[in-house]
Amino acid sequence: MNRIERGKMRLRKILTVAVATGALFTALTVAPAQAATEVKMILWPGPEGEAMQKVVDAYNAGQGKKDGVVVKQVLLSRDNTFAKEAALMKAKSSEYDIYFTASYLVGQHAPYLSEIKGVNDKLYLKASIDGLKVNKKQMALPLDTSLHFMYYRTDLVSSLSSAANIAKYKQISKTVLGKELSPNLDAETWNWDDALATAAFFTQKYNPESPTKYGYALPAKNLLYNTMIWNDVLWGLGGNWFTKGKPSINTPAGKAAIDVYRTIYTKELTSPDASQWEYAETNAALTSGNAMMALQWNAAYSELSSTGATSGKVGIAVPPGKGQRTHVHALAVGLNKYSKNQAAAAKWMKHLATVKAMKNYATAGGVPSMPTILNTMVSSNASFANIITYAGKYGYAEAGGPREFDIYAKLAEVLSPAWVGQKTAEEVAGAADAALKSLQK
Numbered sequence: 001m002n003r004i005e006r007g008k009m010r011l012r013k014i015l016t017v018a019v020a021t022g023a024l025f026t027a028l029t030v031a032p033a034q035a036a037t038e039v040k041m042i043l044w045p046g047p048e049g050e051a052m053q054k055v056v057d058a059y060n061a062g063q064g065k066k067d068g069v070v071v072k073q074v075l076l077s078r079d080n081t082f083a084k085e086a087a088l089m090k091a092k093s094s095e096y097d098i099y100f101t102a103s104y105l106v107g108q109h110a111p112y113l114s115e116i117k118g119v120n121d122k123l124y125l126k127a128s129i130d131g132l133k134v135n136k137k138q139m140a141l142p143l144d145t146s147l148h149f150m151y152y153r154t155d156l157v158s159s160l161s162s163a164a165n166i167a168k169y170k171q172i173s174k175t176v177l178g179k180e181l182s183p184n185l186d187a188e189t190w191n192w193d194d195a196l197a198t199a200a201f202f203t204q205k206y207n208p209e210s211p212t213k214y215g216y217a218l219p220a221k222n223l224l225y226n227t228m229i230w231n232d233v234l235w236g237l238g239g240n241w242f243t244k245g246k247p248s249i250n251t252p253a254g255k256a257a258i259d260v261y262r263t264i265y266t267k268e269l270t271s272p273d274a275s276q277w278e279y280a281e282t283n284a285a286l287t288s289g290n291a292m293m294a295l296q297w298n299a300a301y302s303e304l305s306s307t308g309a310t311s312g313k314v315g316i317a318v319p320p321g322k323g324q325r326t327h328v329h330a331l332a333v334g335l336n337k338y339s340k341n342q343a344a345a346a347k348w349m350k351h352l353a354t355v356k357a358m359k360n361y362a363t364a365g366g367v368p369s370m371p372t373i374l375n376t377m378v379s380s381n382a383s384f385a386n387i388i389t390y391a392g393k394y395g396y397a398e399a400g401g402p403r404e405f406d407i408y409a410k411l412a413e414v415l416s417p418a419w420v421g422q423k424t425a426e427e428v429a430g431a432a433d434a435a436l437k438s439l440q441k
Contacts, residue, residue: 036070037344041098041333043073044081046279047299048144048331051366055357059348067347078279079223082405085109097339098349101140103131103329107402110134113334114342116141119353127391128330128369140332141349142369143361144299147326147391148232149383150195151286151304152187152293154315156202156211160185165201172206173197176267187317192233192260195293195320199269202292217285217294218270219277220261222416224408226278228327229295230415233257235396236321241407242399247436249411250429258418258425266421275420286310295319301383302365316386318394328395330369403439410435 041056043049056071064070074096076084085099089112101109115137121129124142132140160169160183173181177197184194199215200206219226234240237260239253248254264270271277271285283300285291289309296304304310318324333352335345351357358368362377367387374384400407414432417423 036064036068037341039069039071039098039341039345039348040096041071041073041345041348042081042085042096042100043075043333044078044100045075046078047302047365049073049075051361051364052143054364055352055360055366058360059351059357063351064348067344067351069344069347071348078225092338094336094338094340097336097341097345098333099336101132101332101334103128103332103397104400104404104408106132106140106332106334107134108405109334110139112337113139114337114339115139116335116346116349118350123353123355123370123372125330125369125371125388125391127328127395127397131330131397132332140334141352142330142332143352144331144367145328145369145387145391146331146367147298147328147387147395148229148295148319149298149301149326149386149390150187150190150293150317150319151296151300151310152198152315152317153202153212153310153313155313156292157183157185157187157198157315160198160201168207169197169201172200176200176206176269177263187315190317190320191322192237192320196260196263196269199264199293200267203269205268212289212292214268214270214285214291215293216264216270217277217282217291217296218261218264218274218419219279219282219294219296220265220270220274220416220419221276221278222412223278224405224412227408227412227415228329229297230257230261230411230419231327231398232295232319232325233260233321235325235327236319236323238323241436247433247440249415249432249436254432255425255429258415258429261419262421262425265419275416286314298383298387299365299367302381305382316383318390324394325396326390326394328391328397401440406439407436410439 043052053073056073060070081100119138125145128142128145166183169183170180181197184190202210202212202215204210204213219229234257237253237256239257240248242248282294282296283303286294286304287308287310304314319326339345358370359373362368362373371388374387378385411432414428414435418425418428
């Protein structure tokens with residue numbers, strides 16, 4: 001082989017290597033990055049959904065990139081979230097990876113959820129974490145602890161100390177309740193007579209000088225979540241859904257609890273529109289200055305304490321009653337057993353179970369079930385100081401078994417006509433017991 005041929009061969013080798021190297025370089029530079037797995041989570045609109053979106057955004061921008069996961073929150077309506085989920089569960093759908101649930105629903109949802117492992121129980125309020133276990137298995141992760149406060153205008157209650165207002169209060173209570181009462185300035189010790197007499201005093205029909213048109217904002221819509229609030233009246237008067245396993249709405253305590261709502265509505269201590277009110281409308285009545293008190297969810301505190309007529313003037317008390325009781329439940333999320341992205345969803349759930357994530361949730365307006373966070377954030381949300389005390393001292397959970405959610409809905413359907421004066425307590429109490437009995441089967 002002469003020198004020219006050897007040169008040509010050497011050139012061909014160089015070109016071959018160059019082409020191969022170029023091809024490899026091209027392949028390396030254009031190879032697509034591994035796509036993140038999308039995890040779809042259902043929640044509902046309102047303070048919980050708004051707060052969770054902040055946590056989702058922070059995760060997607062940070063830890064989610066490391067996990068290779070991007071979370072998409074899907075907000076359904078507060079009215080039909082659980083009905084939509086029930087249909088999805090029954091169909092064994094994989095459309096969503098994480099379901100919204102609650103301690104009053106997890107028993108029904110458990111067959112469609114995967115057990116969540118590795119959760120540190122010590123981080124949570126005992127009632128919240130235990131309420132989401134089914135057969136000792138953790139089937140959902142706590143988010144918010146929900147209970148009720150009696151919210152009231154502190155400036156208006158304090159005005160009842162004047163001699164003129166004391167005299168007027170006695171006269172109005174006699175007119176509305178048939179008994180002469182003196183003002184009780186300590187809302188923490190109110191019974192329902194105190195609450196009703198105070199509501200009457202701040203209703204312009206009875207006191208034209210009242211700064212609020214109505215004394216009470218009553219969430220009386222036929223809605224199961226309104227039943228949870230009404231239950232505080234029932235339990236506070238010594239009642240219950242069941243006594244020794246038998247339905248017990250058709251009892252003196254049950255009928256008295258119905259009549260508390262009926263009195264508020266028929267005596268016009270609340271707006272006639274209250275028959276269609278739930279969470280948002282109740283808040284609006286307070287912040288607009290239209291009403292001066294309401295039994296309402298603890299989640300409302302952030303809005304009430306910083307908005308409109310109640311800004312800087314909203315007080316918190318335990319729900320009125322002889323026994324003073326408050327319904328407690330935990331909102332939660334559970335992993336869809338039929339999800340095709342369980343590993344990715346589990347990474348997101350692991351993040352949600354951290355103090356860091358729940359602190360972000362609290363900062364954004366959520367009410368996490370972690371005492372450590374509640375205790376350290378009182379300066380930003382004064383209601384956190386009440387949650388642990390109230391949940392432990394006054395809290396109760398309705399023992400409705402696997403049909404608990406259905407019981408709330410059925411009681412709202414049966415009782416709400418009496419709440420707004422269309423029927424009497426006598427007319428609906430028996431029907432309520434019959435409905436409870438049918439749901440025990």
